[in-house]
Amino acid sequence: MEPPISREELQEMARAAGFSRVGVAGVDLATDEARLLQWLARGHHGRMHYMERHGTRRSRPAELIPGTARVISLAMDYWPADAAPAEPVLADPRLGYVSRYALGRDYHKVLRQALASLADAIAARVPHSYRVFVDSGPVLEKPLARNAGLGWIGKHTNLIGSDAGSYFFLGEILTDLPLPVDEPATAHCGSCSACMPACPTQAIIAPFELDARRCISYLTIELRESIPVEFRAAIGNRIYGCDDCQLVCPWNKFARAAAHPDFRVRQEMDAPRLVELAGWSREDFESRFEGSAIRRIGHEAFIRNVVVALGNGPPDEAALAVLRQRCSDDSAIIAEHARWALDRLQFRAS
Ligand code: SF4
Ligand code: SF4
Known part of the structure; x- marks a missing residue:
């Protein structure tokens, strides 16, 4: 037929x-x-x-x-x-890393x-x-x-x-159209397992098995509460999602650049300075992320992520100052994460 x-x-x-x-x-x-x-x-x-x-x-x-x-x-x-290359951003603790799909x-x-x-x-x-x-x-x-x-x-x-x-x-x-079906794709990971040790939080607990509770994408996007302390250092400077397991995957040498103009980088979020983001008010957040997927997590979770990243960076004056301010934030979640971050920086500076 x-x-x-x-x-x-x-x-x-x-x-x-x-x-x-x-x-x-x-x-x-x-x-x-x-x-x-x-x-x-x-x-x-x-x-x-x-x-x-x-x-x-x-x-x-x-x-x-x-x-x-x-x-x-x-x-x-x-x-x-048009985005800044991922690896140098991940390696610079003064910058925040946003998963490349959300730019x-x-x-x-x-x-x-x-x-x-x-x-x-x-x-x-x-x-x-x-x-x-x-x-x-x-x-x-x-x-x-x-x-x-x-x-x-x-x-x-x-x-x-x-x-x-x-x-x-x-x-x-x-x-409901009875279209002809395609052949399912066959698997080609073979003996590679590069993504597993590359995961900063060991979220890939076995091949093909993800414990989302450990995944930085879950911790920074899905979870709206306090981030468990055991994962905060491993999060590094990732403030919205994580690409590490995909960045090491050899098949991504075949990845193609986006053709859709809407996926061009907005608001220079490919390499933002953490101290600047940490100072953003709720209004700044709402207006800067108009039309962006990042807006979905809300101001509180976003600043929470940014102060965690600051706590993993160098103890310079600008970082210490903005963290001190955030320690008395109206949001108990932001204030608690800021105290954690400030303690780390002060310990490192002492
Ligand atoms: S996205 Fe990041 S944290 Fe999640 S499994 Fe991949 S490497 Fe691990
Ligand atoms: S890095 Fe890519 S090819 Fe290698 S095991 Fe992970 S998913 Fe498969």
Whole structure:
């Protein structure tokens, strides 16, 4: 039977909407569902309680959106070619490091628009019933992308494409169209395990197994409370997310620079000075991060992260002064982290 849309047509439409790669998967995720339930049972998701919501609908797209026959999985590259190189920023304790995916416009907005425009273009060609999802939705995006042939899940648990590395966002269109499915991608980590010892907090507790409670992305973005003291020194100068496991991955020599202009660096957040960020008021934060994913964590968590990074840096006068001020912050969380940081710097200076 003739497919409603050919693979070539779908690729062309996906490229026109701004995606670099597209694949189609069926809706069976039984093996991944078992892994998800095991991960949740071990508590490795920490305070990400939303992972427990929706029950098995998260791993069963046809239960989440009745009538779903296929998942169109899409990748959009985000590596900002105009950003300062990552390694020198990570090595300079006076600067803050922001995960390279968050330097441009909020990707949720960019991807949702692109997904909606692609889904509409498909509907104009063949009527279909659909819903679009970007990573915050309750779908298992990495297993679906693997099944759609976009890449394999590496030992660090990110998706890797053999011709694209891992610096890309994923989005999905759940559709009732009976499109032909792609071959799932095969795994190519082989004997490499470079990402595991590279993790500053040993969050990759076994190949393909992440204890999110130890991961700096979780600690600096998902966790809104006090950061456990045992991880604060290892966080270094990472103030929003972490890329270390991807930076060492040999497959990222094939990573592609973002084509979308919205992923260009904003507000010079590719190499910001920590002492300046630490002085930002709530209003500064809101206005500087208008349209950025960083705004989602709020001023309190952001300043908390910045003062931790200052506590891992040199005890110069500017750092000591801003930390003293933050010790009497209205936010108990900021004040407590600032005291921790100040104690460290004063000890180092003595
Ligand atoms: S993002 Fe950073 S902290 Fe998290 S697993 Fe990778 S290297 Fe470890
Ligand atoms: S660093 Fe090596 S083990 Fe880790 S994801 Fe990349 S290829 Fe796989």
